[in-house]
Amino acid sequence: MADNRLAVSLPGLALKNPLMPSSGAFYYGLDHLNDFDLNQLGALVLKTTTVTERGGNPQPWVITTQAGPLNSVGLANPGLKKVQKNFLPQLEKALPDLPVMISIAGETVSEYVTLATAFEKDTYLKALEINLSCPNVDRGGLEFGVDPATAAEVIAAVRAVTTKAIYAKLSPNVTDIRPIAQAVEAAGADGIVVINTVVGMSLDLQKRQVRLFRGIGGLSGSAIHPIAVRMVYEVASVVSIPIIGVGGIQTIDDALELLLAGASAVQVGVANAANPMLLAQLVAELPGALDRYGFESVATVTKALKPLPQTVSEWLPNEE
Structure with missing residues (x-):
C-alpha cells in the first residue's frame, strides 16, 4: 500500500516518494531492471544525452581518491537518434507508469534547442533536466552554468520550444550560486537541480603525471555532501521554484538533510555503484526516518529548518 506521506508533487513529476537516481547513475534504466522493481522510485532520471554520439574521454573514466571518486566520463552517450530508437521504446514498455526525466546537454544553445525540440514529441518523457555544466564553444569554452546570462539564455531557448517541465542543473564550481539560480528561474525553469560534481x-607521484586524461575531473561521494547542503540552502533562500538536491547521499539521514535545507526531492548518484540496492533501501527506510524525527510527511521536511541564530544566547541551548 502506498504511503501518502512520502508523495511529492513537482512540475511534470508526480512522485510517490522523493527518491530518484541522478543522471548517469542508472544509464537509461534498462540495465537496472533486474536490480529491484524500479517502480519503487519516485522517478527515473536518464543519462545526459547530446545531439550526436559521444565516446567520452580516454579511460580511466573513474578513479578513487582519499576524498571520494573522481570521474572524467566526458558525457559518453549514444546520441539523440539512438536514444529515441533503441532505449526509450523499451523503457516505456518496461516502466510505463514511472515518471521519467531525461538530461540533455549541448556545446551551443542551438544544440540544447535541438534536443528539447526532439524530446518534446515524446509523451513518455515527463521532464527535461538541463545540464548546464558543458563548455559553451561559442563563448570560449566557459561552462554555461557559471554565468547567470548564459545559463538563462539556455533555459529561455529551451522554454520556447517545449511544454515539458524543465529543471536547470547547476554547477557548484562558482563563487555564488544564488544569482545563477535566480536567472534560470526568471528565464522559465520549473525547478533547479543542485549540485553537479x-x-x-x-596526481600520480610515481609517474609524475595526472591520473585522468583531462587532468581535472568531477569529485562526488560523501565529501561533497556538506557543499550540496550549503548550496541547496542558498538556492532555496532566493527562488520560489522547487529544488532537487544532489550530492553525497549515502544514508536516509543524508537525504533528509538536503530536504531540510530546502530541497523537495533528492537524487542519489555514485553510491548506487557500490550498492545497487541503495535506492530501494532508502525508500524502505524513509517512513521510519520521518517518524524518528517527528515529520508528518516528506513535504513538511522541506524548508522546516529553523532560522540561523542571531545571538550566542540563541545558539548555546542547542549545544550538544
Whole structure:
C-alpha cells in the first residue's frame, strides 16, 4: 500500500516518494531492471544525452581518491537518434507508469534547442533536466552554468520550444550560486537541480603525471555532501521554484538533510555503484526516518529548518 506521506508533487513529476537516481547513475534504466522493481522510485532520471554520439574521454573514466571518486566520463552517450530508437521504446514498455526525466546537454544553445525540440514529441518523457555544466564553444569554452546570462539564455531557448517541465542543473564550481539560480528561474525553469560534481584533480607521484586524461575531473561521494547542503540552502533562500538536491547521499539521514535545507526531492548518484540496492533501501527506510524525527510527511521536511541564530544566547541551548 502506498504511503501518502512520502508523495511529492513537482512540475511534470508526480512522485510517490522523493527518491530518484541522478543522471548517469542508472544509464537509461534498462540495465537496472533486474536490480529491484524500479517502480519503487519516485522517478527515473536518464543519462545526459547530446545531439550526436559521444565516446567520452580516454579511460580511466573513474578513479578513487582519499576524498571520494573522481570521474572524467566526458558525457559518453549514444546520441539523440539512438536514444529515441533503441532505449526509450523499451523503457516505456518496461516502466510505463514511472515518471521519467531525461538530461540533455549541448556545446551551443542551438544544440540544447535541438534536443528539447526532439524530446518534446515524446509523451513518455515527463521532464527535461538541463545540464548546464558543458563548455559553451561559442563563448570560449566557459561552462554555461557559471554565468547567470548564459545559463538563462539556455533555459529561455529551451522554454520556447517545449511544454515539458524543465529543471536547470547547476554547477557548484562558482563563487555564488544564488544569482545563477535566480536567472534560470526568471528565464522559465520549473525547478533547479543542485549540485553537479565538484571539480578536482589527482596526481600520480610515481609517474609524475595526472591520473585522468583531462587532468581535472568531477569529485562526488560523501565529501561533497556538506557543499550540496550549503548550496541547496542558498538556492532555496532566493527562488520560489522547487529544488532537487544532489550530492553525497549515502544514508536516509543524508537525504533528509538536503530536504531540510530546502530541497523537495533528492537524487542519489555514485553510491548506487557500490550498492545497487541503495535506492530501494532508502525508500524502505524513509517512513521510519520521518517518524524518528517527528515529520508528518516528506513535504513538511522541506524548508522546516529553523532560522540561523542571531545571538550566542540563541545558539548555546542547542549545544550538544
